[in-house]
Amino acid sequence: METPGLVMHGEAAPFSTALRSLINNPLYSDVRFVVGQERQEVFAHRCLLACRCNFFQRLLDTRVPSPLVLSTVPAEAFLAVMEFLYTNTVKLHRHSVLEVLTAAVEYGLEELRELCLEFVGKILDVELVCEALQVAVTFGLGPLQGRCLAFIESHSKEVLRTRGFLELSAPALLPLLRSDKLCVDECELVLAARSWARVGAAVLERPVAEVAAPVVRELRLALLAPAELSALEEQNRLEPLIPAEQIVEAWKCHALRREDTAPGTRCRRRRGTLPREHHRFLDLPFK
Template sequence: MAEEEKEVLTSQIVKAHDDFSWLYLNQRYSDITIIVHGRKFYAHKAILAARCDFFKFVFYDHVQAIKESPEAIGTDISVWAFQELLRFIYTGAIITTPNVTLILELLEISVNCSFTDLENFLTNKLKSALNLENAYDILNVANSRDLDELRDACHTFMDENAPEIIASPLFNNLPQKSAIGVLQRDTFCAPEIAIFDCVAKWCKVNKDVDNLVIQCVRLSLLTVDEIVSTVRPSELVEDETLWAAIAEIIGIKPKTSFYRIKKSAVLLTSKRNLNTYAYHPIDKSSSITVRLGAPSQVNYIKMRLLDEDLRFYSYYIEVSLDQRNWKRIINYSYPCRSWQDLYFKEEMIQYIRIVGTYNSASQDFHLVSFEAYYKSDIPKLVGDIICPDKNFAILNKKALVIEGNNPNVLLKQHFEIPGFTYHTIDVDQIVVHFAQPYMISRIQLLLWEGGLFRYFIETSVDKTNWRIAVDRTKANCSSWQLLQFDERPVVFIKIVGTYSTVTNDKVKEFRCALLKCFGNNDDN
């Protein structure tokens, strides 16, 4: 009987999908017309608002204007991109196109509209489409929009094709930030003289502000002959710097540049699931162990925990040079999820052991991806916890609003994106779950313009024990709130409104438009 009921439910879901798809570009029952470069698109406000936070805000905050004029005009988007945006809203799919430029346009629109489902869909599509011609354009968009997952995919692809990447004239199209991000990686492995030749060509057509791109060339990895015959005649590097590099090459001074190592690693222990993730049962003896391609200086690990749902994990990480003597570098008993950015004091290692100690959804620990690097600049650390100098309360850092209405809006990266996250006074609250613990002492909170509010903020590392951070329950507050409190590890932030002058259908709402969180970096 249960199977029959499940079959009926599935068929109804399919039918509902087909019914909504039938409404795509259908003038019948439409209640708004959107004009893009002269072409009319017929749509339905309820469907647009249900699928996309941007439209929800537009229809919620501008109801009277829309009633008076059921037509809206768009000029900053192409006809194709808007048509595919609507197609995804109504059908959950887009028309396949080999034109990466069009896909990138649609991706930028999805970011502007805080349309996370479409953003993730297009990100995966672009990752699978990476090649030697389009990787540069994709990387530029990933950097300009702070799309970490897409940027990492571009970097990995470029690592795997480093000689071809620097030999292509398309490299000159990279802006300074993108060029630095590629060249400074220890895993971008190509002959150093070839990297210098690439940089020299780039400098002829781009302005290298503060010589940051030329500094990515590891001069002490060149030969003396290469410095004298190629680098010095270019006049891109000062003689004093060249003499210092030569001193390192001939052994007068110790080397300050690490060798580039082609990324390779072997999974020694753990089970695998169709190459989608490695895993081990959570017990006292199992683990996932990775062997690096060669002994390496490492101070940064980036890994992704299985994040198909809201599950979270706890774990610790140990490193070794010989598999006999192990040193624990990370010990996270906190509820962690999705991407993990882990920094620690540099160690010469070849083996890394990841041990899961908890999974909120099952008895296995799942690891989707894993990378280890040496980074010349690392953030301030308190123990094994990052004290960030940049805002990490953003979707791209896998922060998640787990309680509250219009959840994605609070964690947007661009102030110009409209909307707000809210909760009903005396009924619920807003709770944010960060992907990993951070040491924080400062919060910037933008309250919804046009209202007066009172509120308090609490923090927690386990969502059970809460600690007060800010109490603004006795004074009316508005606009930006610049809040400071004693530094502490934080995984969860709870924002609770206690008073509001904003009413919706006779219900008092506490509204906030933007949340930013930082650590204390005054001594950096």
């Protein structure tokens, strides 16, 4: 009776080095890509891509003529994907990891996606967190979204001053404005929301109030003192941002001094809310 065979493993390093030498190498390549706005040419090998990634298997099965144009993925991110497919390793960089993560999600490369998420978790900082949050919201990456939100809650003032904050989409901004744990006062949040809406209005060529409409309902105007609310009302006349009825609701809360006139989160203090005399008529202190 023949004895069962035994798998013997050779040295991994020379094998990996040999495959790495084929990345973007025209030698024996049988497919070309033109990637990114740079329109950089990248050489690859159909059989390897097809066996490693279902996305490329389907793409290459269509027999579309070479080169294949992939204009939405930057060249650096695409080459990182190629590195992973050829060697099962990838060198990630802070400035491009979110683009690699985006490509990994779009191409269905779960292992690469997890490597990117692990790397982002290690390098998350004030300048990167809003961009990471946007990617998380766009692709439904719940754990990354939660991690970004927790970071922003602890570094609220610094994050509100970043360009990344101003470039958030409304769906990405909403979870922030709904949080009780932001370490920032409501006055600063109102100013940040106005700056965000101005940038969006300029980019989209739409009125500030229209751009702000999906998010301003989450501002807790009842937390502002009467003088602050009056100043906001005056500025709102000059540059409409907040619906008039929302300001009226805040004034009613001041006039009646009863929390049931502005129920729910609109009276609830955040972690960074500065104390004001009228707060004793609202809810319990933040816990």
